[in-house]
Amino acid sequence: MSEIDVHKIRELDPPQRVLMGPGPSNVHPRVYKALSMPIIGHLDPRFLQIMDEVQALLRWVFQTTNRFTLAMPGTGSSGMEATFVNTVEPGDTVIIGINGVFGNRMADIVERCGGNVIRVEAPWGQIVDPQRLEDAFNQANTPIKALAIVHAETSTGVRQPIEELGALCHQHDALFIVDAVTSLAGIELKVDEWEIDVCYSGTQKCLSCPPGLAPITFSDRAIEIVRNRSSKVQSWYLDLNMILNYWEDKSRAYHHTAPINMFYALREALRLVQEDTLERRHHIHRRQSNKFLMGCEDLGLEFFIEEEEYRLPMLNVIRIPDHVHDLAARQTLLLDYNLEIGAGLGELAGKVWRVGLMGETAKYANVVYLLEMLEPLIQHK
Numbered sequence: 001m002s003e004i005d006v007h008k009i010r011e012l013d014p015p016q017r018v019l020m021g022p023g024p025s026n027v028h029p030r031v032y033k034a035l036s037m038p039i040i041g042h043l044d045p046r047f048l049q050i051m052d053e054v055q056a057l058l059r060w061v062f063q064t065t066n067r068f069t070l071a072m073p074g075t076g077s078s079g080m081e082a083t084f085v086n087t088v089e090p091g092d093t094v095i096i097g098i099n100g101v102f103g104n105r106m107a108d109i110v111e112r113c114g115g116n117v118i119r120v121e122a123p124w125g126q127i128v129d130p131q132r133l134e135d136a137f138n139q140a141n142t143p144i145k146a147l148a149i150v151h152a153e154t155s156t157g158v159r160q161p162i163e164e165l166g167a168l169c170h171q172h173d174a175l176f177i178v179d180a181v182t183s184l185a186g187i188e189l190k191v192d193e194w195e196i197d198v199c200y201s202g203t204q205k206c207l208s209c210p211p212g213l214a215p216i217t218f219s220d221r222a223i224e225i226v227r228n229r230s231s232k233v234q235s236w237y238l239d240l241n242m243i244l245n246y247w248e249d250k251s252r253a254y255h256h257t258a259p260i261n262m263f264y265a266l267r268e269a270l271r272l273v274q275e276d277t278l279e280r281r282h283h284i285h286r287r288q289s290n291k292f293l294m295g296c297e298d299l300g301l302e303f304f305i306e307e308e309e310y311r312l313p314m315l316n317v318i319r320i321p322d323h324v325h326d327l328a329a330r331q332t333l334l335l336d337y338n339l340e341i342g343a344g345l346g347e348l349a350g351k352v353w354r355v356g357l358m359g360e361t362a363k364y365a366n367v368v369y370l371l372e373m374l375e376p377l378i379q380h381k
């Protein structure tokens, strides 16, 4: 352990990095500026107005008319946790599609809530076949509370097709829960059209805002379940019944202090997406990803996901060539070139790199820079 002399800690000077990992992504100057605006009270009428504006922008970005759309304190994981602690009661059964780290985390949380998990697993790098999810419903001998799945599995770079799953869930009277932490504003996501009941996200991926809030939206069907629980939500902090009193109630009852300046930042980040339009953001992700993958092919790098259709444009996963030292190469990129790329997670550690092109990071200059810096690092010695 290094001994730090507190009297020698100097003014903060973080380096300027190009963030091409799985998040955080780079932040627009307007968002930094918003973060530094004067703080006001969390019950100040102007702040309540700002919350309403953030809510309207979130409805827009989620493509929903859901009344219960908000930003929870904490990162994307707090959205994940809030989703399950509020909807799952002890003894409930939840079907979870699992093909990476984040599907496993959802299962862990459901079990911590006392729920039973029916795991529908697929090898990492592949989608969970929708037919197998349907089979899981048909073979279950108990009512299913919900089906949960990750839209953009950031650990593998797989885009899960989810368009048809909402209708399937509703045939079986189950909630449809979607992790959209990496997909929101990255690829097409239509909460209402796809009949999603709970959808949560984070701020530091394709919204290009610092981490700290979890945008989340609940259908009326989901809210009814939360309101009619027979047991109390075991998490006091994430109990939606109380949080909604702050967001919804005329009295705006105090629950926790909203992270005020994070709301400023999220508001500005959402405004930037809106000025660009969602369609254009999606297009930019696809375009820069194509350029990056073409460059990788030229360098002889292989893609982890075989089927092009299921590759995420904002998270490109490439195999590390056998002769290349993973950590040494990433450290050279980071320390010599101020360029961060993502390591493999879980069973993919040491095998792949995850290259994020999210939001502000998705720029041709960054793609070219990374390809230029990678070339000498992957050459045979």
Ligand SMILES: *Cc1c(COP(=O)(O)O)cnc(C)c1O
Residues within 6 Å of the ligand: 023, 075, 076, 077, 078, 080, 102, 150, 152, 153, 154, 155, 179, 180, 181, 182, 202, 211
């Ligand atoms: C990043 C991520 C999370 C967790 O979000 P944090 O902001 O790191 O807490 C959850 N799910 C997916 C798919 C993610 O990519």
